[in-house]
Amino acid sequence: MPAGGDASEPALQVEALSHRFGRRLALDSVSLTLRPGQFTVLLGQNGAGKTTLFSLVTRLYANQGGSIRVFGRELRRHPSEALSRIGAVFQQRTLDLDLSVAQNLLYHAALHGLPKRLARQRLGAELARIGLAERADDKARELSGGQLRRVEIARALLHRPRLLLCDEATVGLDIDSRRAILEHLRRLVAEESLALLWATHLVDEVVPGNRVVILHQGRVLADGELTALLAESGQADIGALFSALTRGAPAAAAAG
Template sequence: MTALVIENLSHGFGTRQVLSHADLVVEPGSFAVLLGPNGAGKTTLVSLVTGLYNAHQGDIRIFGHSIRRNPLPALAELGVVFQMPTLDLDMSVEQNMLYHGSLHGLSRREAKERADEELERLGVRNRRADKVRALSGGLRRRVEIARALLHRPKFLIVDEATAGLDVSSRQLLLNHVRSLCREGLSVLWATHMLDEVAPSD
């Protein structure tokens, strides 16, 4: 089943039209890139797909579930890394992970096991007891990606997560997410950076 289908999607704010009759399809296990300059509507589209906004027109389906008509099973398939950081700076890395797990109905034990696994994959498990504010920007983004994968979604949305990071941090995140596609994860990667569009080797 197709990971994401967007049909005839339009949205605006007041008299300003941001999206007009947009269509998009993301196939399972694919790495789809939403490329455009700042202000092009990428974050608005992400906000519509994740249910933060209600579209003025059109339909959004995630693995066959309409965001408008059946939002809960649709959103359950999603992991999201938003453009603006959403970690609690005064909580530890592990506390942020466990809190996210509780929101998705995971037991503390299961959330802890999954947190250790995802943090290890991104090379930040050794920082799990540190408060988030003690981490660099690149490490915080790694934690956010690990957190987004904690409940094992089938579809990951990443909105400008590499903006402001150094080249090596950007490449690490990009390579990791692309590797997840080879494991079957579907990804929508929103960016204004042309070099992130190049296919991996």
């Protein structure tokens, strides 16, 4: 069985997840389920709790309340099995700028126990898929912001996870770089049945067919396919729906 696990199982199940930093409640009983082949947008303003959720799912923090399962593996009880099924791209860039692109990827592959020969095969394939095969020996600092992000995505996929988490992965990028990254990831979701959780504060990164989870002040206000949410709420577009929900307008009826 590949690292991703059984495709019939939910890729990610978060149930009643709560987390505090001191007296501040960062997440308040958050629940959501992701399935293979699903591109889910976690939409929320800065401070909504998106990064906290990602930090809990990737075990940077231990969850204080609720449960997290990755392809059926409970994160607290089986952390290694659960984490081996996850690839992650965080908001802060994590490449070593003084290493080459290939060295960055090989280091990640070694952490996941991949034999060097297999790792080299996979990094070549992933870099080719993102159009950067010719940059493998260049130092990471020589790449543009959009290229660095593409390398981080390639790195996250080296160990063949079936669940990919991307936290504000297009922050600071120009519109063409943002579009290229999103097109690449939507293609991967469709062709390889990945489950992807895409956290963003940018409403223009949500398109029809996407599932949308709106997170605000640590609470889920809406969860569903974009077109259905708009029809239920009577709002014209995702920007209007987001504004109405986060301002406490009647569109809150779309939450579910």
